[in-house]
Amino acid sequence: MVVFCADWPAVATTQPAEKPLVVVQANRVTSLSQGARKHGIARGFTVREAQAHCPAVQVVEYNQQRDARAFEFVLATVEQFVPRVEVIEPGHCAFPTLGPSGYHGGDRALAQLLLAQIQATAGQAVGLPQEGSTTLECVVGIGIADGPQAAQIAAKESILCPGVLQPIVVQTGKTAEFLSALPIERLAVATRSAHSSGLAIAEMFDVLRRLGIRTVGRFAALPLADVSARFGSLGMSAYRLATGYETTPLNLADPSANVSFEAAIDPPAERVDQVAFVAVELAEQLHAELSGRGLACSRVLVVAETDAGDCIERLWRHEGALSAADIARRVRWQLDGWLSTGRSLGRCSGGVQRLELIPDQVIADTGMQLGFWGGTNNATERAIQALDRVQALLGADAVKLPQFRGGRSLCEQYQLVAINAVDVFAQERSSGGSSSSGPTTEAGSSSGTGPWAGRIPLPSPTVVWSELVQAELFDAAGHSVGVSGRGVMSAVPVRCRMGTGEWHQIEHWAGPWCTEQRWWDAIGHRRRARVQVVCDAGAHLLTLEAGQWWVEATYD
Amino acid sequence: MGVADSTRSPAAVAELRKALEHTRPVVLAEQQRLPLLKAFQDVFPGGGLQRGSIVHVGGAAGATAVALALVAGPTQAGSWAACVGLDHMGWAAAAELGVHVPRVAVIQTPAQSWPNVTAALVDSFDVVLCGPQHTPSPQDARRLTARARERGAVLMIISGETLGIAQPPRPWPAMADVELCVVQAEWFGVAQGSGRLRQRRITLQVGGRRSLSRSQRVELWLPDISGAVAKADAVQAVIPTALTPTALLMEAG
Numbered sequence: 126m127v128v129f130c131a132d133w134p135a136v137a138t139t140q141p142a143e144k145p146l147v148v149v150q151a152n153r154v155t156s157l158s159q160g161a162r163k164h165g166i167a168r169g170f171t172v173r174e175a176q177a178h179c180p181a182v183q184v185v186e187y188n189q190q191r192d193a194r195a196f197e198f199v200l201a202t203v204e205q206f207v208p209r210v211e212v213i214e215p216g217h218c219a220f221p222t223l224g225p226s227g228y229h230g231g232d233r234a235l236a237q238l239l240l241a242q243i244q245a246t247a248g249q250a251v252g253l254p255q256e257g258s259t260t261l262e263c264v265v266g267i268g269i270a271d272g273p274q275a276a277q278i279a280a281k282e283s284i285l286c287p288g289v290l291q292p293i294v295v296q297t298g299k300t301a302e303f304l305s306a307l308p309i310e311r312l313a314v315a316t317r318s319a320h321s322s323g324l325a326i327a328e329m330f331d332v333l334r335r336l337g338i339r340t341v342g343r344f345a346a347l348p349l350a351d352v353s354a355r356f357g358s359l360g361m362s363a364y365r366l367a368t369g370y371e372t373t374p375l376n377l378a379d380p381s382a383n384v385s386f387e388a389a390i391d392p393p394a395e396r397v398d399q400v401a402f403v404a405v406e407l408a409e410q411l412h413a414e415l416s417g418r419g420l421a422c423s424r425v426l427v428v429a430e431t432d433a434g435d436c437i438e439r440l441w442r443h444e445g446a447l448s449a450a451d452i453a454r455r456v457r458w459q460l461d462g463w464l465s466t467g468r469s470l471g472r473c474s475g476g477v478q479r480l481e482l483i484p485d486q487v488i489a490d491t492g493m494q495l496g497f498w499g500g501t502n503n504a505t506e507r508a509i510q511a512l513d514r515v516q517a518l519l520g521a522d523a524v525k526l527p528q529f530r531g532g533r534s535l536c537e538q539y540q541l542v543a544i545n546a547v548d549v550f551a552q553e554r555s556s557g558g559s560s561s562s563g564p565t566t567e568a569g570s571s572s573g574t575g576p577w578a579g580r581i582p583l584p585s586p587t588v589v590w591s592e593l594v595q596a597e598l599f600d601a602a603g604h605s606v607g608v609s610g611r612g613v614m615s616a617v618p619v620r621c622r623m624g625t626g627e628w629h630q631i632e633h634w635a636g637p638w639c640t641e642q643r644w645w646d647a648i649g650h651r652r653r654a655r656v657q658v659v660c661d662a663g664a665h666l667l668t669l670e671a672g673q674w675w676v677e678a679t680y681d
Numbered sequence: 682m683g684v685a686d687s688t689r690s691p692a693a694v695a696e697l698r699k700a701l702e703h704t705r706p707v708v709l710a711e712q713q714r715l716p717l718l719k720a721f722q723d724v725f726p727g728g729g730l731q732r733g734s735i736v737h738v739g740g741a742a743g744a745t746a747v748a749l750a751l752v753a754g755p756t757q758a759g760s761w762a763a764c765v766g767l768d769h770m771g772w773a774a775a776a777e778l779g780v781h782v783p784r785v786a787v788i789q790t791p792a793q794s795w796p797n798v799t800a801a802l803v804d805s806f807d808v809v810l811c812g813p814q815h816t817p818s819p820q821d822a823r824r825l826t827a828r829a830r831e832r833g834a835v836l837m838i839i840s841g842e843t844l845g846i847a848q849p850p851r852p853w854p855a856m857a858d859v860e861l862c863v864v865q866a867e868w869f870g871v872a873q874g875s876g877r878l879r880q881r882r883i884t885l886q887v888g889g890r891r892s893l894s895r896s897q898r899v900e901l902w903l904p905d906i907s908g909a910v911a912k913a914d915a916v917q918a919v920i921p922t923a924l925t926p927t928a929l930l931m932e933a934g
Binding site for chain 1: 741742743744745746749759760761763768769770771772773774775776777782783784785786787788789790791794797798801802804805806807866868870871872873874875876877878879880881904908
């Protein structure tokens with residue numbers, strides 16, 4: 126059974142659902158409230174587009190910690206009925222229903238019970254740690270099927286059904302039948318793992334659409350060999366789900382590989398970050414041990430026990446993608462929620478005395494297949510991680526990426542934008558084609574530029590001074606050279622000086638290029654004349670504005 | 682005596698050489714080198730930037746352009762480059778010379794954290810460009826060199842004299858593996874008040890430590906008439922000298 130809370134990041138901000146609100150990550154909308162959806166905003170919009178649809182929309186930055194902490198309430202409710210819950214991500218949880226269904230009188234009865242209970246809990250005024258007492262309103266979908274992926278699809282379907290929320294129960298063995306009428310993009314859940322790139326998945330569905338295969342049923346009717354030949358392992362996992370077989374790990378390692386990593390915390394830790402620190406060490410031991418044996422695990426069971434004997438266990442989906450820091454973060458979320466809800470409900474007391482990490486569903490590690498053509502490769506991810514570290518050292522503004530903006534003057538054409546505002550992976554995908562041909566001698570001229578009248582002619586100077594340096598341009602008689610209103614130099618420049626340096630003789634010069642910008646605007650009006658000057662100190666671009674010469678750029 | 686003769690005979694030597702070929706450890710040379718633009722492939726041994734090497738680009742004028750042209754090859758092939766202390770870079774020129782600008786990151790750091798930041802960058806980036814704004818102490822320089830060698834990153838230091846308008850540059854305290862010095866740079870296309878800067882012919886003096894590079898002089902068009910980098914002995918005989926004046930001149934006085 127899968128419990129799916131729709132738009133959980135938006136719900137976790139504890140704002141009322143009718144209020145238009147979007148959660149953004151790297152300037153793109155990833156989640157939105159009901160109120161925002163009514164205005165026509167959708168996922169993938171930029172902030173600007175969202176504000177164009179609804180100017181009063183509230184923009185909130187993505188924060189996984191907040192989502193996870195809020196989700197603990199829902200998990201606490203679910204755990205009243207079920208012993209062990211697996212968290213796929215904040216907003217999604219799954220558990221096997223074999224035992225609990227029998228206890229509560231059938232799958233459907235359990236689902237109805239859970240639905241009512243979660244909606245009641247969310248409707249109660251439950252105090253969240255920092256935001257004070259408030260309510261969580263969310264739309265909850267429950268789906269039951271043979272395997273976790275089919276159940277996820279069923280849970281999402283139950284939300285889309287009109288009318289009162291009803292859990293969808295798929296009978297045993299009828300998964301293929303249930304899925305056959307759905308559009309083919311629902312199979313994306315089967316392919317989502319650390320081993321494939323979003324680009325390859327989107328491409329596969331695009332090809333299938335254009336071939337006329339729009340529903341899962343038609344996809345399942347294709348011959349297996351053809352699907353495997355065309356799409357490879359990606360197509361295979363989607364095909365398996367379409368025909369009703371789950372992609373559970375098939376080659377489980379032998380039971381003697383059961384290892385667990387335990388640490389006793391003495392004296393018992395009252396604060397969550399102390400436990401998180403221990404968790405990082407344990408997680409690194411876990412990774413080292415598993416990779417040393419050539420194994421990988423798809424889930425991690427985190428067990429924490431207080432000195433009063435209360436114990437909490439939670440399964441976290443791993444898929445080989447979580448680093449030691451990620452596991453420590455999940456331990457922190459688990460304990461945060463547990464300690465805050467538990468203390469208020471009187472369920473736990475004291476400090477955490479024992480922490481144990483148990484890898485679950487251990488399989489032989491087949492390694493990660495990096496994308497061949499385009500897609501994010503290793504270098505980009507390493508670079509992003511290093512830039513995160515530098516950001517932590519120096520602050521968010523210290524790391525910038527040059528972005529093409531287009532403009533007339535040199536400092537406008539490329540601007541340095543802080544890395545938080547740039548979606549590096551999207552950039553990498555869109556420019557991936559141009560780089561696969563290897564180093565060439567062609568000049569990589571910036572693409573798609575409009576004709577900016579008054580632009581400096583190519584080649585562009587390699588050094589653009591952001592703080593202009595005063596310069597002096599003198600003619601043979603010792604007077605400063607000017608440019609008339611008709612764009613004519615008043616004299617031949619003979620020597621020049623940059624800043625307070627020494628005088629240089631001018632060997633060649635060219636110009637002037639005059640531009641007058643925004644003549645109608647009293648404030649933005651600029652009249653400039655540019656001259657290229659070659660002297661023994663190099664070639665420079667000098668600008669005359671308001672009677673004063675400045676060094677704008679150097680052709681270094 | 683007979684034994685000494687047999688070990689020196691040409692047949693025996695040839696056999697030993699063949700055995701050496703078979704037993705030499707295989708190191709994929711392409712992995713050890715970052716690719717370069719075609720014009721630079723003759724300048725560096727093996728046709729690429731050796732990973733873990735320190736490259737120093739300096740000279741009278743044109744050092745920045747040479748450094749950008751060197752970085753163009755690796756960024757086009759997928760490596761990332763980081764720039765520290767190069768706040769005044771002209772990115773339009775970088776894009777024209779072939780640098781894949783979406784794979785470049787610019788870091789602005791105060792002088793006291795420069796060694797730590799550069800060390801963190803050398804760990805993960807393939808190319809790190811250091812500008813003349815900061816200069817490390819000799820100990821820091823040695824530590825960075827060792828780290829770059831260990832991680833296989835290329836550390837490129839730019840110190841041009843023209844950049845010394847604002848403040849005088851100080852060169853890297855240690856000797857680099859490859860030293861590129863722009864000895865002569867000549868612009869074509871401008872005359873007295875007419876034309877515009879079109880192409881530049883530079884003469885690079887290539888030197889360096891150990892046998893990593895032989896001392897030689899290379900002539901390049903950087904940029905040439907189309908904006909790219911090319912070798913100067915290619916057919917570029919047409920150098921536009923007499924251009925029609927585009928602006929009238931008025932005598933003063």
